[in-house]
Structures are given as structure tokens and as C-alpha cells.
Amino acid sequence: MSGILFNYEYDRKIKVGFIGCGAHALRNVYPTFDYTPIDLVAVCDLSLERAEIYRKRFGAERAYSDYKEMLKKEKLDAVFVVLNYDSNGHPLYPKIVPDVLAAGIPVWMEKPLAYTAEEGERLLELEAKSGTFVQVSNKRYFFPTYTKAKQIIDSGNFGEAVSVGGRYNLKLSPYQEDIKTRTNLNWFLDICHPMSGIHYLMGDVKELLFTDHQPSGNAQAIFKFKSGAIGSLHIVATQAATSPVERVEIIGNRQNLVIDNGMKLIYYKGSQGTGNYGKILDYIGDDPADGPVYWEPENSLGQLYNKNMVLQGMVQSVNYFANAVLNGTKLEKGTLAEAVHLTKIFDAFKTPGDKWVSID
Known part of the structure; x- marks a missing residue:
């Protein structure tokens, strides 16, 4: 992929907030900002102490323990959402992402999108009403x-x-x-x-x-x-x-x-x-x-192409999203609709098996 610069070399950047201060985000998402046009303004985690650690580590200006407060107080061009599962093993995104879309802010979120395609369809409806977009980090679109x-x-x-x-x-x-x-x-x-x-x-x-x-x-x-x-x-x-x-x-x-x-x-x-x-x-x-x-x-x-987050497409995914926000361009891959299609396939595997299942 061409066009990658170091963060400080970009003339234009988007101001982002980040919901989630976990180990996966630490290893694989926050570090991509070194190579993408992103200005990390605020971070949020249920643990304010942990959010403060990430704020200092990655140079954000403010830390929050309530993402709704962050959305209300900050002027953000985009929000990154990287969360774990609930006690039932279901992704938490359907509970959080709607509030970000309601604020009219583009979302970059980790996978899996949701536990059911029905939840994904509801997010699609909210995306359409919001006038903005969601990119889901299904990495193989960017490997x-x-x-x-x-x-x-x-x-x-x-x-x-x-x-x-x-x-x-x-x-x-x-x-x-x-x-x-x-x-x-x-x-x-x-x-x-x-x-x-x-x-x-x-x-x-x-x-x-x-x-x-x-x-x-x-x-x-x-x-x-x-x-x-x-x-x-x-x-x-x-x-x-x-x-x-x-x-x-x-x-x-x-x-x-x-x-x-x-x-x-x-x-x-x-x-x-x-x-x-x-x-x-x-x-x-x-x-x-x-x-x-x-x-x-x-x-x-010591080339970027030897870094794990480049080999796995994470830098490319984040850069693609940031440029879409900057330039007002439409996503062609890593879309919410594609993630819903994948969730329908996941739903099919919940059935007994040994029979054809329509994905439509």
C-alpha cells in the first residue's frame, strides 16, 4: 500500500476519541496511529485509572470513564471502539455503537460485529439514518x-x-x-x-x-x-x-x-x-x-511491511478509514454491510447442520 507517512508528516488529521483500553487495543490498534493521519484527543474506559494510563502512553489530551460524556464534551471527527465480550460471550458493540452514530460521528470498530445478524441489521438501519458510516475491522480485506x-x-x-x-x-x-x-x-x-x-x-x-x-x-x-x-x-x-x-x-x-x-x-x-x-x-x-x-x-x-500490524492489515484498515473521513469518500471494503453478511454466515452455523441454509 502506498501513501503511508509517519503521523507527524501528515498535513491534515482527524480528531478521534477511543472507547476501550484493553490488551488487544494496546497491541494492535493504538500503535497504528503512528502511521495514520490521526490526532488522538480522548480515551475512555470503565476504569478511569486505566484510561489515564492509556492517555499518557498514547498522547491523548483527556481521559474518561463514561463514553457518553466524552461524546458530549469533545469535538470529534471519528470514534474508535474496541471492546471485549459480555458475560454471555456476546460482543458489546451493539450496545455502544448506536450512541456514537446518534451523535453523527463515523465509527471504526473491531470485529466481531454482533452475536446475531438481527443486531447487525439494526446497526445498518442506524447507520443509514445517521448520515455517516461504520468500518468494521475484518482484517483480511486489508491483508x-x-x-x-x-x-x-x-x-x-x-x-x-x-x-x-x-x-x-x-x-x-x-x-x-x-x-x-x-x-x-x-x-x-x-x-x-x-x-x-x-x-x-x-x-x-x-x-x-x-x-x-x-x-x-x-x-x-x-x-x-x-x-x-x-x-x-x-x-x-x-x-x-x-x-x-x-x-x-x-x-x-x-x-x-x-x-x-x-x-x-x-x-x-x-x-x-x-x-x-x-x-x-x-x-x-x-x-x-x-x-x-x-x-x-x-x-x-526494518521495513513497515515486516511489522505485524501491517502484515495483518491493521495500519491499512485504519489509514483507509481516516482518509475516508478526511476526504468524505465512500467505503468500498470493510463496510458494515459486509460485516452483517458475515454475521449471517455465523448465524447459519447455529443450526443443526446437514442442510442448505440461505444467507439471504
């Missing part, structure tokens, strides 16, 4: 590997993306017939991780079917996309802890892409040497330049 894969798919040479296969480390809890749903799904809410990447490359899911194995929590899902493409996702709860977290492969017209562990991208194209079957001497191909291409981080230089 360097996924954005490059998208560029290759859209280049024309790849052909139509007709199928996809994915693998991701999650656990699906058992279906409980007595209450007609699954519980203890707070970890499985992270289905938005693999599905956001698949959605970015393949488009909206039309319907899905899955079957699960209990008590392991492993599952296999099959997708039909609105484009007509097909796909699958292998959910692997019992893999070794040393295994890669994820793998995605997209098939086009005589070309395919593999994103391995989110960080490595392999572009398979070209052909083997000429000759009839059984008599081909050269597996590399007549033109070595027209063959597979492999990219991975080199991890040795």
Missing part, C-alpha cells in the same frame, strides 16, 4: 496477501474465480436440541476471519451447507456464491498447535492462487514443457518467466 490476490483475480488473466477451498483453526460447539441452537460460540465468532477473506475474493455467499463432528468441533462447509462459484471451508479444531492457522486456494481459468498462513502468496500460472503426454522432458516450462510466482515477507529489514 497484503489478500489485496494482491484480489488484484490478480481482477486483472483478467486469471479468469473468473470459480472455486475456493479454505482451512481454518476454529471449534464449533455441539447443537443443543432442547434450546434449538449452539452455545459457547464466542470463539467461533471468529468465523469472520476466514469468511471475510473468502468473501473479499469470491463475493457474497448465497447458501451454505455444513456438517460437524462432535465432540472434536471439527466441521466441513460447502458454499454456493451469488456469482455461481462454489467453495468449501474445513474447520479444524483439533489440529496441532504448531500447524498453520489458515490456508486458502482460489481456482480460476488454468490459474490458481494459494494464500498460506495469511502471509505467503503463491500464484500458479504458465505451463510445463511442450510434448505429448509421457514424453514431456521439461517440468519447468518453455518460458521460465511464465511460471509460478511466490511471495513471502523477508522479515529481516
